Each structure stands twice: as structure tokens, then as C-alpha cells.
Amino acid sequence: MDKLCFPLLLLLLLVQLCMQLAASYSTVKFLPGFQGPLPFELETGYVGVGESGDAQLFYYFVKSEKNPREDPLLLWLTGGPGCSAFSGLAYEIGPINFNVVEYNGSLPTLHLNPYSWTKEASILFVDSPVGTGYSYAKTPLASQAGDFKQVQQVDQFLRKWLLDHPELLSNPVYIGGDSYSGLVVPALVQQISNENEEDIKPLINLQGYILGNAATEPTVEENSKIPFAHGMGLISNELYESLKMGCGGEYVNVDPKNEVCLNDIQAFSKLTSEIEGAHILEPRCPFSSPKPRESSRKRRSLNVNEQSQEFLVPEPPLPTIGCRTYGYLLSYYWNNDYNVRKALRIRLGSKGEWQRCNFGLPYAREIHSSFSYHVSLSTKGYRSLIYSGDHDMMVPFLGTEAWIKSLNYSIADDWRPWILHSQVAGYTRTYSNRMTYATVKGGGHTAPEYRPAECYAMFQRWINHDPL
Amino acid sequence: MDKLCFPLLLLLLLVQLCMQLAASYSTVKFLPGFQGPLPFELETGYVGVGESGDAQLFYYFVKSEKNPREDPLLLWLTGGPGCSAFSGLAYEIGPINFNVVEYNGSLPTLHLNPYSWTKEASILFVDSPVGTGYSYAKTPLASQAGDFKQVQQVDQFLRKWLLDHPELLSNPVYIGGDSYSGLVVPALVQQISNENEEDIKPLINLQGYILGNAATEPTVEENSKIPFAHGMGLISNELYESLKMGCGGEYVNVDPKNEVCLNDIQAFSKLTSEIEGAHILEPRCPFSSPKPRESSRKRRSLNVNEQSQEFLVPEPPLPTIGCRTYGYLLSYYWNNDYNVRKALRIRLGSKGEWQRCNFGLPYAREIHSSFSYHVSLSTKGYRSLIYSGDHDMMVPFLGTEAWIKSLNYSIADDWRPWILHSQVAGYTRTYSNRMTYATVKGGGHTAPEYRPAECYAMFQRWINHDPL
Incomplete structure (x- = not known):
């Protein structure tokens, strides 16, 4: 290599690096399948965390549709572990939903969710742990994940992201999630709180957390399935x-x-065994994380290593229209479309087949109970909203009520119905330690997916410090 | 009166009486609001019971769509007391349903119910006790009703009706009903059985009875509301x-x-208090037995005696579309239409405003528990199907299970799910005394109204002596 070439090459590398950094997030104005420009502000991007940023966490950021300068910022983790943040965005609390119609080979289409929580708060939907959704690892080592690593990485993610978005540094911050996130979110809140106390910059204006049908003490929850099933007549x-x-x-x-x-x-x-755990009254349908035939065919070309497996494992049956999981199926067709990935600014070659839930992650389940985090956080005065879709048998409301009772908080406002449009939407109880518990009547495991209007009202009231 | 006139007048009276008798039932080929001829055989009519037939019980008879010569005959009583048999016909187990669309002044329309129990059995829907639906009393004395009187009158009704329909005399007979009928039906089965034993003609080929969310021991049921509400998270x-x-x-x-x-x-x-008792997950809507403004205005001219009351009692609010009770509202518009009454062969002037449920009946609630009838009937070997929509808080499944347990029958086939289209439709248990208990998962107070496909499958299997 001659003397001229070396500095040029170095310059080229630097430019490339800068471009990659500059391109780490983008505003998305249009989404394939959604007619016209998006009527909300969507940003997608990656934040590199862990060892030299080898874990690239992908996120969707939706700005509050009310007053983004002042509204809270909610960081939302979907459970699993391994379920994409897209589930939160498109099925639960985000601004878009699929039009659930029979797939005919053309791209599934989207419509606005009138009950998006982004009407009240800016939301960061994060594909975490690494390997989830569009998040990826640059090295095999970085693909190793676990509860504590996730906590560290999401904390790092949030700090880095806020540094890139200094205009939001003073907004109140909440961390939220459902299902398995019940184990991770309290630890993450604790971590952020600790670092704030240690004056690690940027300081995060942490206010509290929100958990839905949250795994907390898996033994308590598993035990609660039996009285739950009895109460429901099973x-x-x-x-x-x-x-x-x-x-x-x-x-x-x-x-x-x-x-x-x-x-x-x-x-x-x-x-x-034949009851749908996520909502005991809904039909039990094939898989919650399907591999549709078409995309698995596609995957063969995308991911050579899995080819052999592909021929050994028989294809699971596809859900039929009318199944809730049929709506999930559409996310595979949509997310594995070239133009969709282009619109979302997914890095080419970063990810093979997109999966709604990647249960094959190398993941260490280290937090066996998040109870102690709740105890600790309550002494620090953080607000919390704990809600339960009351027809979920995966994390039954009885289990959630059991660990809350063990916290031994005194009751500020006792069990009463909370109302939406003159109807009982569920029951609520408030504790002295700024903890609000609410059931969502008729809700399932991911309550906002089953009772969107009710859950939006619940969130709206709580985030605005109003009683439910 | 001269000598010629008297015999002529007598003749005229006799002819009139014969005509009335001859016209006591008719085949209905067309129903206003239903397009084309009815694809099932409907007969309507009156049977005079009690003192000199002063209580005129109106009925709808729908012939089995399978093999009416051999299929069972089911006599069905709706609860209340005072709810019209039309509720059974048009909302629960009969062949027609309303098209539930916003009322625009034109007659509500009807469509076929694909899950009509008349695909397996002939059904006699009886407006009982007197005063219910189109049933009426010819004298003030005959308008007095009560449990025992109802039992006597429906028994008399059935015998008379069978004598008029001798071709059905050998068909297996079942008595069924829901809600309040749980107190009356077992007593009626007992009465029929007793008269069969006394060789009173015509002998009735009584096989058993069917009860849904049936009042049986009101204290037990009332007590069960508390564990039920707890199990459901209320x-x-x-x-x-x-x-x-x-x-x-x-x-x-x-x-x-x-x-x-x-x-x-x-x-x-x-x-x-704000929970919908008939199905805890459904919206609570105005009244189950509405007085729509239009028809109550009509009533003023039809029933002068109630005029004064009309002005004192404020109009209850009307249900809105989306309420289950909106469908009930349509029955008022339909049944109070001149052409509908003509098609049903309602006797002119026999009845003022038709009410879906007439809770103002003079009615003596005499049977405070039907438990002893069950005990007695089981020793006589009658079959029974007892089912519970499991989301009903009016007669919760826990109450029904409690009195069944008290019967102390040995279990023939223990608690297991029963399946429809690969889904758990509910749970069932069979007792040695030919009693089958079944829950209808997600069903309400009148389970076939909430889960028509499931309840039809349940009935079909049971009536054909198949396991659920």
C-alpha cells in the first residue's frame, strides 16, 4: 500500500462510519400499506449498545400527538422474551393496526388505531433483547442475551437515544411493558434510578412504570392459575x-x-390444555408466532444455516381468518416485504426473516422474581400502574393481586369500578405508595389488544395524574 | 223474541263457537319481515285452559326440520315469569332471528337462525302463564296466575294440544325452559308424570327435561353470586x-x-350494581323489557286502564344500537304491527300492547325450590340436561353446581371439556341418574342467545343420546 493510498482509505472508512452514524435514525413519512403520509411522527433507527456497540437495538419512536415537548416519554418493551416491539406498535398501544382480511398475496394494509397511547405520550418501542424483531448482533458474542444484559443495554439505549434527542431530555420518562417484561422493567427502572443517583449523565427524568399482565413472581402466577381456572368455571x-x-x-x-x-x-x-391462555374465551388457534409458508420459503434463501432444520420440522398449521393469530400472521407478510424494510430503514443484510416472536433466542432468564424491585422502587416514590386483563390465564389477575398484597402497601382508594362511557371497564385500587392497580374487564394477556378503548382511557387518566 | 228467531240465534251462536274452535290453530306460511315463504312449518294457535277455557294460552309450534314423525317434541317455557315464548323463538332456540339494524319506522326484518333447535326436534313455544305474550284471560279471575296454576294449565295445554295433533302422540316428549322456568318445569314434569301414572289420557311419552341457567333454589343461587363475582374478578x-x-x-x-x-x-x-347481570362482559343497557315510545303511545288507545299510569311513570331511556337489548326493542315494533298480528292469527281485541316481558302480571310465586322435584324425577328415570352459560350472574353456574351436588348423584362421566369445531365449548359432567350438566363457555343467562352454535351442538348431541 503506497503512502498516498493509506490516508485516503482511512478517510473513506471515516466517512463511511460517519454516514452510518448519521443514518442511525430517520423519519418515516410513508409506510407501505398505509394510505397517504403518516398522520403521526414516526422515527426508526438503531442504537448500538454493549461492547463497542455490537448489539444494534432497533426502535420505533412515535411522537406524542398532543404536546411532544411536554408529554411524557414512554419506553415500551414487549415480552417474550423475544417478541418484537412491533407487537406493541401494531397490536397494542401504537398508532397503527392491520386491516385483518384474508391474505391474497398483496401487502397487508394498515389503518390508524383511534386508541393509540401516542395521543398522550411519546413512545419508544424497542426491539429488545438483541435478536428480537430487527435488532441484531454484529458478533456471535453480542447475540448472547439475558435479563441483566437486557437491563444494561436498554438503559444504555435510552441514555444514548436521549443524547441524540436533547429536546426530550427534560420530559417525564416512564418505562412500560407487558408479560415477560414484568421481570425486566422493574430491574430497568431500578438501574436507571441508581445511575441517576450516581449522577451518571444524562440524568433521566424518571417518573415511574407501567406493567400489564406482568410476570413478577412466576411461582405465584403459576399457582394462581388454579383458583383462576376455578373462578372462571374451567x-x-x-x-x-x-x-x-x-x-x-x-x-x-x-x-x-x-x-x-x-x-x-x-x-x-x-x-x-385446549383453552386459549391469553384469553380464555377466545378460540385457541395455531401458534402465536407463526412461520407462514411463503416467508419460510423466502427464509431459505436468506438464512442458509437454517435450511437443514427447515426440512426436518414440519410446518405448523396456519391460523385461519377469525383467529386472533391471523392478524399476527399478517405481520410476517408485511415485515418480510422488501419495500417495508426499505421504508423502515432496516439495514440491508442485517436480519434474515423477521419474526413476531423469536423464541429461539439465546437468553438467560436470571430474574426469578421482580418483587424486590417493586419494594425498592416504592420507597423511592416512583409512580406505577399495574393492570391485568382479567380473562388472561397466562398471568392471571389473581397472581398479580397476590404479589401486590405481599407488598403490604396501605390502601389509599379501595377497590371500586372504573368507568368508561357509563360502563364498568374494570376495577381499580390505589395504594399509598403511588401504585395503582386496575383490572381490565374482559381483557386478555395483552389487555390493550382486547380492550383498546378502555386501556387508552386508563392510560390517559393515569398518565395525567387523574383518578381512573 | 219470537219462536222462529230463537233457534236461529242458537244456531248462529253454535256456528260461531265451532268457527272459533276450528280456528284455534292455523298454519302460518308467511311472516311479515321475512322474505318469501317460511322454510319451516309454523303453526300458531290458542288452547283454552282452566275454568271453562277462560285462560287462552297462545303458542307457536315449529315442526322438526328433520323427521317430525319421530323426532322429539319439546315444550319450551321462557322465564320471567311473564316473558313471551317469542323470546325463545326469536332470540334463543327457534328458527328466526331479527336483523338487528337501526329502526327507521319500517317493520323490523327477520332471517333464519342456522342453529335452531328445530333442526332436531319439534318445539312448542307456549306463552305462559296467562297474560304473557299473546295469552289472555277471558275473565278477571282467569288472569290470576301462579306457579301451581301454571303447572296445571300447561299440563292441560299439552294434553289438549296433543289430542288435536294425534300424529305426534307417540313422539318422545321433553319439557324445557330457562331462568325462572327452573322452578316451574320440574313441577310440570312431575305433574305430567303423575297423571301418566294415574293413566290419565292422553298418555304423554315423557322422556325428560332441559333447563338453562335455571332458578332452582333461589337462596343457593343468590348466595353463589358472591363467589361467582369473586372468581370473575369483580x-x-x-x-x-x-x-x-x-x-x-x-x-x-x-x-x-x-x-x-x-x-x-x-x-x-x-x-x-353496574354490571350486566345476564352476561358480566356485555354492556349494561337500558331495560330488558322496554316500552318503546311509539308502542307505548299506541298502548294508550289500546288499553285505557293504564293511561293514568302512563303519565306518572317517566319513559325509561331506549337502548341504543350495539346494546343486546336493542334487538329486544325490535320485537315490540314487530309484534305490535297489525299485519304481523294478522299473520300470527292473533285474535282481534284479545290483547293490547304486546310486551316481551310482562312483569306486571298478577302472579303467585309458590315454588320456593324445585330441588325436591329433581330428587323425585331422578328416581323415576327421566333424562335431564342442565346447562349454565358461565358468564351469567343472575343464576351463576356455581349456584347450579351447588344444588346438583346436593342431589348426591354418583358421577358417571366426570368433568371434562366438550368440544365444538376443535374448541372447548364448555365443560360437562354426567350423573348416574341420567342427568347431564354442561357449562357453556362465554354464555350468558340465556345461553343459546350468546353461544348459538355451541348450544345447538349441545342440544343435538343430548337429544340424540350422544355424549356431549
Whole structure:
């Protein structure tokens, strides 16, 4: 290499690096499948976290449609672990929804969600942990994920992102999520709080957190499935009484010699095995994270390493229209479309097939209970909204109520219905430690997906410091 | 009166009487609001029962669409007391349903119910007790009704009707109904059985009975509302525990000195007062038995005696479209139309305004529990199907399960899911005494109205002696 060439090459590399950094986020004005320009402000991008930014976390940022300068900023994590932030964006609390019609080969279309929480707050939907959605690792090492790593990385993500968006540095910040995020979010709130206390910059104007049907103490939640199923009429009184007697209320850590209890648990499992866990009244349909035939065919060319597996594992059946999961299926067709990825500014070659939920992540489940984080956070005075879709059997409301009770907070405003349009939308109770609990009547595991109007009203009231 | 005139007048009277008798039932080929000829056989008519037939019970008879010569005959009573058989016909198990669209002054229209139980059985929908629907009393004395009188009259009705339809005399006969009929139907089955034993003609080929969300032991059912509401997440665990402790499980007959219990019951009532009792997840809407403005205006001219009351009682608000009760509202417009009444062969001047549920009936509630009838009927070997829409708080499934348990029948086929189209439609258990219990998952107070496909499958299997 001659003397002239080397500095030129270096310059070229620097320019490339700068461009990549400059291009790390973009405003998205149009989305394929959505007619006309987006009537909300959407930014997508990547933030590199972890060792030399080897974990590239993708996000969707939707600006508050009210007063983005002052409205809170909510960072939202979908559960799984491994479910894309897109689920939050397009099925739960974000501004778009699919038009759920039979797929005919053309791109699924989108419409506005009138109950988007972005009418009240700016929301950062983050594909985390790495490997989720469009997030990717640059090295095999960086693809390793786990609860604590996720906490570190999302914390780092938020600080970096805020530095890139200094105009939002003073906005109140909330962290939210549902399902598995119940284990991660409180630890993340704690981490942010700790770093604030250590005066690590930028200081984050952390106000509190929101959790829906949140995993908190998996044993408590697993145990609560039995009284829940009984209350909902899925098991007989006799089996319930026998379970209580024989197992002493403990259905997870059972003495292997306790045959009565084990048999009863087996009977319970059989009786509920065909029930849709996310909402006991909805039809049970094929997979929540489908691999549609077309895109898996596509994947063969995108991801050579998985080819062999592809031929061994039989294709699961596809959901039919009328299934809630059919709406999920559409997300595969949409997200694996070239123009969609281009519109979202997905880095070419960064990701093979997009999956709604990637359950094959290398992920260490390290937080076995987030109870202690709640205890700690409450002493620090953070606000919290804990809600439960009351027809969810994955994390039943009874489980959530059980750990809340264990917190031993005094009650500020006791159990009462909360109302929307003169109808009981659920029940709520407020605790002295700025914690609000609410059920969403008729809601499922991801309550805003099942009861959008009610959950929007709940969020709107809570985020504005109004009683539910 | 001269000698010639008298016999002529007598003849005229006789002819008139014969005509009235001959005209006591008719085949209805067309119904206003339903396009084209009816694709099922509908007969309507009156049967005079009680003292010299002074109580004229109106009925709709729909012939089985399968094999009417052999299929069972089901006599169906709607509850209330005072709710018209038309509710069973047009909202629950009969062959027609309203097209529920906004009323614009023209006659509400009808479509076929694909899940009509008449695909498996002939059904006699009877407007009973007298005063209900189109049934009427010829004398003030005959308008007095009560449980035992109803039992006598429906029994008499059935015998008379069968004598008029001798071709059905050998068909298996079932008696069915829901809600309040749970008190009357078992007594009626007992009555028919007794008369069969006494060899009273015509012998009725009585096989069994069907009851849905049936009032049986009102105290048991009232008490069951509290654990039901708790299981469904409507009251807090703390209130539930306090109720159990303070009231000792007895929430009806409370010691007036037991203030803790009384306060808790009051709290319970307040928490659930805005819940729709017939289905806890549905919106609570104005009245189940509405008086639409138009028809109540009409009523003023039809029923002079109620005029004064009309001006004192303020009009209740009308339900809006989207309310289940809006569908009920349509029945008022339809049934109070001149051409509809003509098509149904309603006797002119026999009835003022038709009401879906006439709660103003003079009615003596005499049967305070039908438990003993079940005990007696089971020893006689009658089949029974007892089902519960599991989201009904008026007669919760827990109450029904409680009295069934008290029967102390041995279990033939224990609690298991019953399946329709690969989905859990509910749970079922069979007892040795030919009693089948079934829950209808997601069903309300009148389960076939909420889960028509599931309830049709349940009925079809049971009536054909197949397991659910």
C-alpha cells in the first residue's frame, strides 16, 4: 500500500462510519400499506449498545400527538422474551393496526388505531433483547442475551437515544411493558434510578412504570392459575377442593411423592390444555408466532444455516381468518416485504426473516422474581400502574393481586369500578405508595389488544395524574 | 223474541263457537319481515285452559326440520315469569332471528337462525302463564296466575294440544325452559308424570327435561353470586374473605344485628350494581323489557286502564344500537304491527300492547325450590340436561353446581371439556341418574342467545343420546 493510498482509505472508512452514524435514525413519512403520509411522527433507527456497540437495538419512536415537548416519554418493551416491539406498535398501544382480511398475496394494509397511547405520550418501542424483531448482533458474542444484559443495554439505549434527542431530555420518562417484561422493567427502572443517583449523565427524568399482565413472581402466577381456572368455571369444585387440600395451595414445587397432588395437577392440565391462555374465551388457534409458508420459503434463501432444520420440522398449521393469530400472521407478510424494510430503514443484510416472536433466542432468564424491585422502587416514590386483563390465564389477575398484597402497601382508594362511557371497564385500587392497580374487564394477556378503548382511557387518566 | 228467531240465534251462536274452535290453530306460511315463504312449518294457535277455557294460552309450534314423525317434541317455557315464548323463538332456540339494524319506522326484518333447535326436534313455544305474550284471560279471575296454576294449565295445554295433533302422540316428549322456568318445569314434569301414572289420557311419552341457567333454589343461587363475582374478578379478595368470614357463607338470611356482614353485602352490591347481570362482559343497557315510545303511545288507545299510569311513570331511556337489548326493542315494533298480528292469527281485541316481558302480571310465586322435584324425577328415570352459560350472574353456574351436588348423584362421566369445531365449548359432567350438566363457555343467562352454535351442538348431541 503506497503512502498516498493509506490516508485516503482511512478517510473513506471515516466517512463511511460517519454516514452510518448519521443514518442511525430517520423519519418515516410513508409506510407501505398505509394510505397517504403518516398522520403521526414516526422515527426508526438503531442504537448500538454493549461492547463497542455490537448489539444494534432497533426502535420505533412515535411522537406524542398532543404536546411532544411536554408529554411524557414512554419506553415500551414487549415480552417474550423475544417478541418484537412491533407487537406493541401494531397490536397494542401504537398508532397503527392491520386491516385483518384474508391474505391474497398483496401487502397487508394498515389503518390508524383511534386508541393509540401516542395521543398522550411519546413512545419508544424497542426491539429488545438483541435478536428480537430487527435488532441484531454484529458478533456471535453480542447475540448472547439475558435479563441483566437486557437491563444494561436498554438503559444504555435510552441514555444514548436521549443524547441524540436533547429536546426530550427534560420530559417525564416512564418505562412500560407487558408479560415477560414484568421481570425486566422493574430491574430497568431500578438501574436507571441508581445511575441517576450516581449522577451518571444524562440524568433521566424518571417518573415511574407501567406493567400489564406482568410476570413478577412466576411461582405465584403459576399457582394462581388454579383458583383462576376455578373462578372462571374451567375446573370442577371437587377438583379445586382436592387440589387445595392435596397440594396445600402449592402447585409448582410439589413433593414428587405426593401422588394425590400430582394426579390432580395432571387432571387440571388436561382440562385446561385446549383453552386459549391469553384469553380464555377466545378460540385457541395455531401458534402465536407463526412461520407462514411463503416467508419460510423466502427464509431459505436468506438464512442458509437454517435450511437443514427447515426440512426436518414440519410446518405448523396456519391460523385461519377469525383467529386472533391471523392478524399476527399478517405481520410476517408485511415485515418480510422488501419495500417495508426499505421504508423502515432496516439495514440491508442485517436480519434474515423477521419474526413476531423469536423464541429461539439465546437468553438467560436470571430474574426469578421482580418483587424486590417493586419494594425498592416504592420507597423511592416512583409512580406505577399495574393492570391485568382479567380473562388472561397466562398471568392471571389473581397472581398479580397476590404479589401486590405481599407488598403490604396501605390502601389509599379501595377497590371500586372504573368507568368508561357509563360502563364498568374494570376495577381499580390505589395504594399509598403511588401504585395503582386496575383490572381490565374482559381483557386478555395483552389487555390493550382486547380492550383498546378502555386501556387508552386508563392510560390517559393515569398518565395525567387523574383518578381512573 | 219470537219462536222462529230463537233457534236461529242458537244456531248462529253454535256456528260461531265451532268457527272459533276450528280456528284455534292455523298454519302460518308467511311472516311479515321475512322474505318469501317460511322454510319451516309454523303453526300458531290458542288452547283454552282452566275454568271453562277462560285462560287462552297462545303458542307457536315449529315442526322438526328433520323427521317430525319421530323426532322429539319439546315444550319450551321462557322465564320471567311473564316473558313471551317469542323470546325463545326469536332470540334463543327457534328458527328466526331479527336483523338487528337501526329502526327507521319500517317493520323490523327477520332471517333464519342456522342453529335452531328445530333442526332436531319439534318445539312448542307456549306463552305462559296467562297474560304473557299473546295469552289472555277471558275473565278477571282467569288472569290470576301462579306457579301451581301454571303447572296445571300447561299440563292441560299439552294434553289438549296433543289430542288435536294425534300424529305426534307417540313422539318422545321433553319439557324445557330457562331462568325462572327452573322452578316451574320440574313441577310440570312431575305433574305430567303423575297423571301418566294415574293413566290419565292422553298418555304423554315423557322422556325428560332441559333447563338453562335455571332458578332452582333461589337462596343457593343468590348466595353463589358472591363467589361467582369473586372468581370473575369483580370484587377484591379482601372483601370476599371478609364476606365469607363475616356472613359465614350466608348472604340472604342475614342476622340484622350482623353489621359487618350487612356492610360487606352492601359493598358487594355497590361494586356489582353496574354490571350486566345476564352476561358480566356485555354492556349494561337500558331495560330488558322496554316500552318503546311509539308502542307505548299506541298502548294508550289500546288499553285505557293504564293511561293514568302512563303519565306518572317517566319513559325509561331506549337502548341504543350495539346494546343486546336493542334487538329486544325490535320485537315490540314487530309484534305490535297489525299485519304481523294478522299473520300470527292473533285474535282481534284479545290483547293490547304486546310486551316481551310482562312483569306486571298478577302472579303467585309458590315454588320456593324445585330441588325436591329433581330428587323425585331422578328416581323415576327421566333424562335431564342442565346447562349454565358461565358468564351469567343472575343464576351463576356455581349456584347450579351447588344444588346438583346436593342431589348426591354418583358421577358417571366426570368433568371434562366438550368440544365444538376443535374448541372447548364448555365443560360437562354426567350423573348416574341420567342427568347431564354442561357449562357453556362465554354464555350468558340465556345461553343459546350468546353461544348459538355451541348450544345447538349441545342440544343435538343430548337429544340424540350422544355424549356431549
